[in-house]
Amino acid sequence: MSWLREFSQARDDVLSSAVAQLPSPPRVIRPTVYDSWRRSRLQGLHPERVEPRHLLESEADNYLARAVSPIVAKYEAALEHGAYALVLTDRDGRLLRRWVKDPALAAVMDNLGVAPGTNMDESTVGTTSLIAMLTGRPEMIKGPEHFSEKFREFSCSSAPIIHPVNHRLLGSVSLICRLWDTAPIMLPWVIDFVAAVTEALRIRASHREQQLLDAYTAHNRDARHPVIALDSKTIITNAAAARLLGGVDQSLLWEHARRSLVDRLQGPTTLTLPDGQVLTVDCRAVSHETDDAGAVLVIKKQAQSRRAVEGTSKANGFTQLPGLVGRSAAWRAFCRDAAAHMGSRTPVLVTGEAGSGRLAVTQALQGRRDVRVIDAAGASSRGAERWCRDLEALLDIPDVSLVIRHVELLTPTSALAALATLRRASPHRLLATAEKPAFDSTRHNALLDSFTAVLEVPPLRDRLEDFSDLVAHLTERETEGAVQVQWTPEAIQALSRLDWPGNLNSLNALVRRLVVGRSSGRRIGVEHLPPEYLARGARRPLASLEQTEAQAIMNALQAAGGNKNQAALSLGIARSTLYRKVRALGLDLSSTVY
Known part of the structure; x- marks a missing residue:
């Protein structure tokens, strides 16, 4: 009891001081406890005014809780023969589960708010044994070592739960009792309990890898067809997939699979490899428990038409627009449409979102020849009449290829004037760009309507x-x-x-x-x-x-x-x-x- 009196006096001296003038930690206060008190004070907490925060959503049935619950059954004897409570929290201090046999202790904990669905992290209630998740080692907090006055009649021992495979912090397990029931065995007991949890998690991790292998085996019935099973850390392929994919980075495959799973995409999707090959990918979830549980990719190589093969470049496997790059399915489809207008005199309107590269596409359609550009935004800033004179001056250049940018910005009157100018002296090739939302405008633009060929540049996303x-x-x-x-x-x-x-x-x-x-x-x-x-x-x-x-x-x-x-x-x-x-x-x- 002498320790309790000495510590309580030191506690009062420290916690009653201004934050900027906290005294050096007395010998009786452990540095770990003192540092936690200091952090609690810096976060604006007061020992007499902290309360566990009730959360709107509870994750009592999450992955960690399901792994810990079977272990509790093996350690129930300690809870049945003593006034102890076992508490499971996630890594954010959210209380997921509580096991307590003593009705009186359960009632007291309910009154204090130490119950599932509350948050008990340091920024909410100050110092508790949950600082084990900050220090990375088991901790025991006795009586007045707690920051909150409400908890000074209790002791708790906690140990962090570290995933045995990826070594990430998952949460903690705490054993709680009244101060006078404190026993030295509490901390070793919690350490032993967490060791059992860690072993269960290791088995589950092995099970996940086994689940991935089982899914791969189930779909790899014919080794001639490429099949991959993967998650963010593991990839399993058959020989056909290995030959097809070569040095393709796993992150590209997993990101494609993850998007398909998160967006709940139905049916096959397309994936373009670095060498230009286009694949049809049927993505199937290994498990529906989480979005990162893994996926099986059943792959087919798309067959190219004879016409496409004849126009294929060795580098990219399709006709690429000069000076531009890309190999995705969306870009390849766009290039196939654009290839029909390269070198022709057909007026082409290139649409798309802002910044998607519409001007670069118009220049590529002319093979990077000398292309003159005029911006329709100038019709507003300089006046429609003067802008039409500038347009007419460009049309006087022999064999000119002309690009009108932002043609959607022309007013109905300016558009009619520009169209009349173009009919009097048509260019060798007319191209224009317009932002896609412009077609939703209620204003009629006669120049937009004059284009018979329209190409839409795919957005970057x-x-x-x-x-x-x-x-x-x-x-x-x-x-x-x-x-x-x-x-x-x-x-x-x-x-x-x-x-x-x-x-x-x-x-x-x-x-x-x-x-x-x-x-x-x-x-x-x-x-x-x-x-x-x-x-x-x-x-x-x-x-x-x-x-x-x-x-x-x-x-x-x-x-x-x-x-x-x-x-x-x-x-x-x-x-x-x-x-x-x-x-x-x-x-x-x-x-x-x-």
Whole structure:
């Protein structure tokens, strides 16, 4: 009891001081406890005013809870013969399950809010034995070592649960009792319990790999047909798939499969390989428990028509537009449509979203010959009459190929005037660009209606397989080939998750931002991507406020060199809160190395 009196006095001295003037930790207060108290105070908590936070949603039946529940049955004797409670939390401090045999203890815990469906992390209730998830080792917090006055009559021992395969923190197990029932055996008991949980998780992990192998075996009935079974970490292929795919990066295959599973796509989809081959992929989930449980890809190589083969280039397997790159199914289909208009005099209107490369396409259709460009936006800024005179001056050039940009911006009167000018002196070849939403306009544009051939450039978000080629092409263009810069597959995969509302213009701006001034021989990885891009690459759409929060988190992580403790402190939150926010926002830190 002398320790209790001495500690309580030291506690009062420390917690009654101003945050900026906390005294040095007395000998009786362990550094781990003192550091947690300090973090709790920095987060604005008060020992007499903390409450477990009730959550709107509970995950009592999640993966961790299902793994732990069978282990509890083997250790029930300790709970039946003593006033102890066993508590399971996830890595964010959310209480998932509680096992307690003593009705009186259960009632007290209910009154304190220590029940499933509440949050008990450090940023919510201050110091508890859940700091084990911060320190990474088993911890015991006795009586007044708790930050909250409400918990000073209790002791708890906790040990973190670390996944035996990927070594990620999953949560914790805690044994709780009243202070006077504290026993030295509590912490070793929890450590032994968590060891049993870890073994069960190892068996489950082996089961997952076995499940992947079983799914592969079930679909690999004919070794002549390519079959792949994979998840984010494992890939199994037969010989036919290995020959077909060659050095194709696993991240490309898994991202294609993951999108198919998340979007619940029905039926075969197409995938274009780096060598230009187009595959038909039937993606089938290994398990419907989670979106990352794995998939089986049944692959067929698409047969090319004789006409397509005759016009095929050796490099890309199809007729590529001069100066442009791409190999995705969407881009190949566009190039096939565009190839019919190359070298002809047919007026062509190229539509698409802003920044999708419409002007580059019009220039490619003329084989990169001298093409004169006039912007219809000038009709508004300079006046329709003067703009038509500029148009007429370009038409006086012999054999001119003319591109009218942003033709949708012409007013009905300006469009009629331009059409009259073009009829008086038609160019050798007329092309125009227009943003796709322009066709929804209620204003009639006679010039738009005059085009008999219309090509729609696919948006960047539909060109997943093109990112590697596009980034390499834009990098070489920005560096003029003088600097050798390589992008890692992880960086390309992260970029492919974005929606890119600015399309190629936005991608080019990012490439320019990262490669200009970079020395030769450097690699660009995920750690070099701006935080705002990583935030936008969340696995679910984010609202504007969520985007701001996600960007703040990625900024803090980048500034801290990936140190999550340091990032959490700079944000003024506990590390467990940081994990919870990252998980809630759907941010992917698995391949992010700072």
